[in-house]
Amino acid sequence: AQTVTQSQPEMSVQEAETVTLSCTYDTSESDYYLFWYKQPPSRQMILVIRQEAYKQQNATENRFSVNFQKAAKSFSLKISDSQLGDAAMYFCAYRSGSNTGKLIFGQGTTLQVKP
């Protein structure tokens, strides 16, 4: 069975600085997708970024980028120029390439942004 692990329950970053959130996963599949979701205090789950396993190039969305290391089964999220609005809980998620569709989530990392 696939598992996703986020080993950092809490992280903090100074406004305008860069922070990296860690995520590792375990799978025997070769075809899968990885996602980072953000959950602010409003509780809404917001997609931040996504990565296809077969793509070697790391995904980037504005200030958000990932470091995808397939052999190491690592999928970290880097937030550059952190803003106060980035404060939230961040979830790493795995989806199999088969058609089951379910997301398997990590435990989440709470990010605090200090002004």
Next chain:
Amino acid sequence: DTAVSQTPKYLVTQMGNDKSIKCEQNLGHDTMYWYKQDSKKFLKIMFSYNNKELIINETVPNRFSPKSPDKAHLNLHINSLELGDSAVYFCASSQSGDWETQYFGPGTRLLVL
């Protein structure tokens, strides 16, 4: 222009009651999901429907019964509510295909007293 909506947003009820949560999506997606987020913020899939057909049914008590009247709606009915059912329930939807990126509703916070 809410993409995935849920009603109600908050639900407070007594143990033993029966309650329903409704979900609607206007994204034209063919797959819908229910996730449960517990008090420790852990998110886990409960059910998934594709074109009104149940395709994922995780180990959920049979007091929970999903119903999908059409592709745009997925409701969750819970019988004989227990204290441990208190959680936030998220509905999500996606379109079959390569990404199948899931878009989430705002969540329904259920508190069982």
